[in-house]
Amino acid sequence: MSAANAKTVIKLKLLIDKIQNRVVFAESGKDFVDVLFSFLTLPLGNIIKLIRKQQPSIAIGCLDSLYESIENLDLQHFESEACKSMLLNPRNSSVAECKKLKLNVDDTETTKYYLCSVCSVSFLSTSRNSKCYCGKLMNHEITVQGLGDQTGGDMEGVFVRGTATFLITDDLQVMPMSTTCSFAELKNFGVGDTNILEEKTIDVELEQVETLLSFLLISKTPLSGTFLSKTLGAGTLWLQQENVTQTRNMVQTANNYKEITIKFTVRKSNQKALFAEAGDDFIDFIFSMLTFPFGSM
Structure with missing residues (x-):
């Protein structure tokens, strides 16, 4: 191959328990751990978009329904075309770092900057066709020295130090790798007989990284699911959900609380809500969730 x-x-x-067909733990250098840590920087909207393409049977709670709602809403319901675009394709604030990853699932484009070609005020936007303060669209692309994405071959790692080696458990706990893994330590992983263990070195490709991202949303054993060919069937996000018990929600702003009234x-x-009527403040709030980094959850 060229x-x-x-x-x-x-x-x-990988250290594999052959009897239970599970990964006991994995050993890796900086490259794989950087990929794992990069998942936390992904906006929820980008995760939904990726998983809908790769694993459409997975339901990420109600977030995929929220994403689909934005897709289906006509542009007349948005302040601008840019508002809809930035919700469906939210920008990763760590895009420069993620572009250095050896395997990067984030498809955020290189940052571009736009200004209003009519207004003399020099405000910049990273979203084409955002509305300027003067009411016109910011659609004039410019190059800004010193603000471009910094990519390149940094061999010292992206999020972790390049010389470190790590041990990763099946539920993605990451810790520094000791020089030896004693039998007592193996017992902490539920292994009582070392004869059932098999060591295997694999090549991880981008497709498997995307599968791993899907598994970690619905499983407590994503390494086993990804690398031992376990079936990824239909599932839902395992985060605990709570029932809505109030008809009035308080949304905190920078300096005070703003009250939003919702009619159910x-x-x-059975006292379950069928639907709710809400104004633009509440809709703006729930749509903004798609821009939250996964780590903020």
């Missing part, structure tokens, strides 16, 4: 056609891979060493239509038999 260098031009060679796939980028990351070497990962409730089924009397």
